Amino acid sequence: MAEIHLTFETLAGPALHPLLPDLARLRTIVFRGWPYLYEGEEAYERDYLRAYADAPGAVVVVxxxxxxxVGAATCEPMSEGHEPVRRSFQAAGLDPAQFCYFGESVLLAEYRGRGAGVRFFTEREAHARSLGLRFAAFCAVVRDPDDPRRPADYVPLDAFWRKRGYTPRPEITVTFDWKEVGADAETPHTLSCWIKDLDA
Structure with missing residues (x-):
């Protein structure tokens, strides 16, 4: 069996464009699983990533x-990101201009448990600090733990996130619509937010 040696690179703008097909394919594969259950389309994902790649301050850790x-994690200033996220933070009395928003982290299953998740957070937090942002935040999909589609061997990531210094803020939620695997139409999904003070 060949030895696995993972490398990481933080990329932005034009440097990401040649990787868009690979990144789109990766997102589509990973998001089909629990808890997203997302019926993605590579063409849509490429367009999404192209706009993201060109957003001011946005980076992808590849x-x-x-x-x-085999994996990627995104982040960008919240002030440049999704409007529903900004609205939710403003409604909670928080200033989006102080936050770096950590978007999706995706990693093929066979590479999990090798430290990539920690590295994704480390690199994104370093980028947030380089932008002068005080806080990091991300949103996690809320699913019923008794949902029959949940894999028997699934381990929630809450303990991992807490170990990285993130605190759940269940009162801050965001709703996004997407089409689940096998569904005919998009349906709303609730995501709950986690926050870390990068100066703490």
Whole structure:
């Protein structure tokens, strides 16, 4: 069995464009699983990532095994990001201009448990600090723990996130619509927010 040696690179703007097909494919594969259950389309994902790549202050931390892209994590100033996220933070009395929003982290299943998740957070937090932002935040999909579609071996990431210094803020929620695997139409999904003070 070949030895796995993961490398990481933080990329922005034009440097991301050649990787858009690989990143779109990766997102589509990973998000089909629990808890997203997302019926993605690579063409949509490429367009989404292209706009993201060109957003001011946005970066993608790319994880490779050799030349193969096997994981990625996104972040951007919240002031440049999704309007529903900004509205939710403003409604909670928080200033989006102080936050770096950590979007999706995706990693192929066979590469999990090798430290990539920690590295994704470390690199994104470093980028947030380089932008002069005080806080980092992300949103996690809320699913019923008794949902029959939940895999028997699924381990929630709450303990991992807490170990990284993030605190759940269940009163701050965001709703996004997407089409689940096998569904005919998009449906609303609730995401709950986690926050870390980068100066603490």
């Amino acid at each position: 994880c490779r095994d050799g030349v193969r892209v």
